[in-house]
Amino acid sequence: MQFLSGCTEKPVIELWKKHTLAREDVFPANALLEIRPFQVWLHHLDHKGEATVHMDTFQVARIAYCTADHNVSPDIFAWVYREINDDLSYQMDCHAVECESKLEAKKLAHAMMEAFKKTFHSMKSDGRIHRNGSSEEVSQELESDDG
Secondary structure (H helix, E strand, O other): OOOOOOOOHHHHHHHHHHHHHHHOOOOOOOEEEEEOOOEEEEEEEOOOOOOEEEEEEEEHHHEEEEEOOOOOOOOEEEEEEEEEOOOOOEEEEEEEEEOOOHHHHHHHHHHHHHHHHHHHHHHHHOOOOOOOOOHHHHHHHHHHHHO
């Protein structure tokens, strides 16, 4: 699947609308996004921003696209994630975080690119991605590793 520049714009606008409506009545959502070579951890913090109350984990190999270039706000970093359903079908979900600045959003995009490069290199070295393999073969191998 090929993603075009701007493919996250519509979902980010919807998320932004929900966020700005909720912002009036509750504490701002505090979170910490930690990008590692094989996983991305989104720590949801307490209202003081001191302790993790919940954490979402994303496998870098399942991230299809990311960007820090949104019209609604330059401070948003977003990514498209391939979520595997119970029946082994998948869906593409858009996730987004509001950063402290445009520069921080760009840094996250760069960190995600580096994490993807390391993950891809490791998978290639381990033989999970073959040089002559088609993208269909690669996606089947990635799905079998998700289990």
